[in-house]
Amino acid sequence: xxxxxxxxxxxxxxxxxxxxxxxxxxxxxxxxxxxxxxxxxxxxxxxxxxxxxxxxxxxxxxxxxxxxxxxxxxxxxxxxxxxxxxxxxxxxxxxxxxxxxxxxxxxxxxxxxxxxxxxxxxxxxxxxxxxxxxxxxxxxxxxxxxxxxxxxxxxxxxxxxxxxxxxxxxxxxxxxxxxxxxxxxxxxxxxxxxxxxx
Numbered sequence: 001x002x003x004x005x006x007x008x009x010x011x012x013x014x015x016x017x018x019x020x021x022x023x024x025x026x027x028x029x030x031x032x033x034x035x036x037x038x039x040x041x042x043x044x045x046x047x048x049x050x051x052x053x054x055x056x057x058x059x060x061x062x063x064x065x066x067x068x069x070x071x072x073x074x075x076x077x078x079x080x081x082x083x084x085x086x087x088x089x090x091x092x093x094x095x096x097x098x099x100x101x102x103x104x105x106x107x108x109x110x111x112x113x114x115x116x117x118x119x120x121x122x123x124x125x126x127x128x129x130x131x132x133x134x135x136x137x138x139x140x141x142x143x144x145x146x147x148x149x150x151x152x153x154x155x156x157x158x159x160x161x162x163x164x165x166x167x168x169x170x171x172x173x174x175x176x177x178x179x180x181x182x183x184x185x186x187x188x189x190x191x192x193x194x195x196x197x198x
């Protein structure tokens with residue numbers, strides 16, 4: 001009986017630590033998004049941060065992540081999982097974030113090493129009229145449900161020529177087709193405005 005109580009207490013402590021880490025990460029990401037430009041709405045940045053973190057955590061359960069992301073991809077590739085590849089994470093988190101219909105932040109689809117065994121797909125958030133490379137990566141896959149985020153140019157896990165230290169040159173590029181999908185709500189709003197002004 002005592003062993004069960006210790007095990008339950010241990011699990012509760014782990015859960016509380018994960019929540020505390022998420023709360024700090026949510027706050028820090030919201031600050032980083034707000035700092036992208038002077039006209040970024042802090043409430044919008046906060047909502048995007050909360051939703052991205054929450055969705056990444058829920059996908060870990062939904063995809064039944066085991067061990068690490070690579071093993072889950074293996075299970076997907078042999079038909080034991082319906083989803084779990086990095087593109088699934090980006091697509092499902094992106095669909096959730098699209099619902100926010102952000103006005104001061106823009107969603108992009110980033111890809112690193114496309115069409116190779118090292119390929120990764122993630123979301124990139126920028127301020128309006130800001131270059132892709134100045135954005136912030138949101139990657140739920142990389143840490144198996146714990147949202148990873150950092151500025152695109154600071155992502156040292158995806159750099160050119162990593163053999164002798166950090167090059168500082170990112171391999172992240174924008175996939176315009178998927179970015180268009182992420183941004184289609186903006187085009188719908190523009191069409192409604194144009195129709196209304198006629």
